[in-house]
Structures are given as C-alpha cells and as structure tokens.
Amino acid sequence: MSPTHPLRVVVLISGSGSNLQALIDGQKRGELPIEIVAVISNRAAVRGLLRAEHAGIPALVLDHTRYESREDFDKALQAQIDEFRPELVVLAGFMRILTSDFASHYEGRMLNIHPSLLPKYQGLHTHQRALEAGETEHGVTVHFVTPELDGGPPVIQARVPVLENDDAETLAARVQQQEHVIYPLAVEWFARGRLRMKSGKALLDNEPLGPQGYLTGTAQP
Structure with a gap:
C-alpha cells in the first residue's frame, strides 16, 4: 500500500x-x-x-x-x-x-523509541543497568505508546553486542547508531500503511508481531 x-x-x-x-x-x-x-x-x-x-x-x-x-x-x-x-x-x-x-x-498513532531490549530495563539509565547486569547483548526498541510506561507493543528491535571494555557512554553510542536505522524504518512502515496497532498488538502486513517485535540481526561492533 x-x-x-x-x-x-x-x-x-x-x-x-x-x-x-x-x-x-x-x-x-x-x-x-x-x-x-x-x-x-x-x-x-x-x-x-x-x-x-x-x-x-x-x-x-x-x-x-x-x-x-x-x-x-x-x-x-x-x-x-x-x-x-x-x-x-x-x-x-x-x-x-x-x-x-x-x-x-x-493510542495506535504514537510511537516511542526506548534504549533497551524491552521488556528489559524500562525507565532510565538503561545502558548502565545492562552493564551492571552483565548482559552480553543490549539494544533498542521502537514500540507503540500505551498508558503503561515503556509497555506498549514492540514494533522492532535492534541488538548490539556488549564489549568487554564498554562503559555506559560507548554502549549508548553503539545503540544510538541502530536507533537511527530502525526508527525511520518503523515510521516508514506506518506511513505506508503496513504497520498498525489492533487489540493491543502491533501488526505488520496484517500479521501480529512477536513479543519483541520485528527482530533485526545483532550489529557488529
């Protein structure tokens, strides 16, 4: 469409x-x-x-x-x-x-981008929290907005590796690179009529997305 x-x-x-x-x-x-x-x-x-x-x-x-x-x-x-x-x-x-x-x-026409692999690390300081938890992967999620904080149905996620020498700043920079890829993509899907929210679920091409949304591959460091 x-x-x-x-x-x-x-x-x-x-x-x-x-x-x-x-x-x-x-x-x-x-x-x-x-x-x-x-x-x-x-x-x-x-x-x-x-x-x-x-x-x-x-x-x-x-x-x-x-x-x-x-x-x-x-x-x-x-x-x-x-x-x-x-x-x-x-x-x-x-x-x-x-x-x-x-x-x-x-509802159904508002998108947000959150710097974590939701449902992990809702709220603030996501990069530091991922490091402190010893995560090997981190990332970013685009999701529809609902009254639940960072709890609306995910649309798309991008993953990045957590490197041994990462701090919150370097990890954030790597995540942000992926933000600039997947957010325009989600907006394009919506603009072309491919992405919608129905009955509390995100649909892409009329097919319900999974609990993490559309998953992209893990970006290389």
Whole structure:
C-alpha cells in the first residue's frame, strides 16, 4: 500500500534530536513518505529545535515547568499537537512520563523509541543497568505508546553486542547508531500503511508481531 499523501507527523523532543534528524534526512531524501509538520519540545534552547528550524519545520516550546500538574501540561500539549492534525506522533527523546489520558488519546498513532531490549530495563539509565547486569547483548526498541510506561507493543528491535571494555557512554553510542536505522524504518512502515496497532498488538502486513517485535540481526561492533 502506497500513501496518497505524505503522512502528517508531529515529533516531540526534549534534547539534541538525533532521531529527529534521522527522520528529517529520510524525508528530504524521499525515503520516508512523511511531512513533519511540527516539532515540540518541553525544554527551551535544545539542539533539536535548531535542527527543526534549519529544516524549515515549525519548532515550538511548551515548558512543562510552567504548569502546576502533569495533567495540566499534557492537556496543553495535546491541544498544541492537535492544532497540526497529525496522523502520527513520534516521541524522539521526549523525557516525560505521559498521563493515561494523553497516551489513550493517541493510542495506535504514537510511537516511542526506548534504549533497551524491552521488556528489559524500562525507565532510565538503561545502558548502565545492562552493564551492571552483565548482559552480553543490549539494544533498542521502537514500540507503540500505551498508558503503561515503556509497555506498549514492540514494533522492532535492534541488538548490539556488549564489549568487554564498554562503559555506559560507548554502549549508548553503539545503540544510538541502530536507533537511527530502525526508527525511520518503523515510521516508514506506518506511513505506508503496513504497520498498525489492533487489540493491543502491533501488526505488520496484517500479521501480529512477536513479543519483541520485528527482530533485526545483532550489529557488529
């Protein structure tokens, strides 16, 4: 199935926006049939906002510290997103725990990328936790967002080896290389109508994906 128009995408960020850049590059090269219609950050003066501006994409800041509660912020964020009429919301390093109402509003049309092989190491500090556990493999997961933190159905995982001399920084860098490969791929699948969420499961070409999603091979060091 080919899209009849570019998929309207809003990207949420909190920092440097390297995954945002991978999506921008894919859009520019014509590999991704998407139009990033807005980038929204909950933090001002982050590099991801500059990446958006350089690409001619509306870049907005919605500072979460100006809201009295998580619920108030999410309501304002939802209103801001919906002004752009997105067909897909992409969380690209958006460092906020979302309320159930917000996650449910976009259920089936919101993706996140998490730097671990889910369901392992939900939450923060995933690379250090993998090292401390003596893992021989680590990686990254793209998944649909549901009200459960990092608990939505996985779409695709990429694995990397954990090397003997790794620290959290070197391991993170190796994982990030794979992030820039699999996130655009998942977005492309969605944009082309191949990827959907139904009854709490991720479907690719109408076939349910396994508990880890689509598995890629282990990247070489």
